Amino acid sequence: MxxxxxxxxxxxxxxxxxxxxxxxxxxxxxxxxxxxxxxxxxxxxxxxxFEDFDAFLAELVQDRIARLEGQAAALRDSAGTGTVAGNLIGALMDLFDSVAVSIVGLVIFRDELRARLPRAQPAFGIPVLTDAVAMISAYLNEECELGRIAADADVDALALSLIGAGHMLFAGRDGVAPEPEEVGKVVNAVIADVTQRRLL
CATH class of the missing domain: 1.10.10.60 (Homeodomain-like)
Incomplete structure (x- = not known):
């Protein structure tokens, strides 16, 4: 022993x-x-x-990406409940916890790490963020099918806008997250057109 x-x-x-x-x-x-x-x-x-330190870091990032699967399932399950904006605000607040923002910074900082990560589809972008875009896009598709956002909404472009804006809101704050109201202003600005057109 x-x-x-x-x-x-x-x-x-x-x-x-x-x-x-x-x-x-x-x-x-x-x-x-x-x-x-x-x-x-x-x-x-x-x-x-681990084979070496970059192999360790690659698995660290993949572990964080794997956690998104649970968040993605919960977000899809929320379709049709609450409000679209409220669901998106909650998702962004959960998604961009301080660790996730730091993980994105790590991926950007280390070229060797990016080279080791499996390429998501599409093959451009930054791992974790591209996975987050896919998560938001899947949720918005569900809401399209339920008629809560316009059927012709470009959900991929909306998801990209929400994740890009969300990352900007959360990055560089030294672990102090923005208030939900601040996130809500951005979310409502991004989705306003596709929710208003549905009501016309």
Missing amino acids: PTGVALRDVRQQLFDAAERVLLRDGAPGLTSRAVTAEAGVAKGVLHKH
Whole structure:
């Protein structure tokens, strides 16, 4: 039997540590040494579980993308309930928590990391953000089918606008999220035309 304290789910422990370092020190401060120190494990532990540091970071990003699947399902299930604007505001507030904004910054900061990430469809854009656009687009399609937004609405363009504007609202705030009212002003401005035309 090995000596010492057994580590619970080492990979998750390292991911959690990386997120804390990322929030505190930003992408430039995220090193393998900083992650293992934050996790309280020996330096060799990370390399025992991952090919190298960029492989670790790629899995960290993919873990964050995987979390979007649950958010996407919940958002689609909300179609037809509440208001379209309210559902979108909630989705953006959840989506752009401080960790997600930092993960996007990390992907932009490290060319080597972007090269390791599987390419989403479409193949342009920034991972996490392109996945978020797909999530919003799927929700808006559901609302189109329910007649709550105009049937001819360009949901892909709307989703791109919402995610781009959302990222701008949340980025650079040092972990202090905008108020829902501020997010609501942007959401309502983006979707106003397709909701008003439906009412005509």
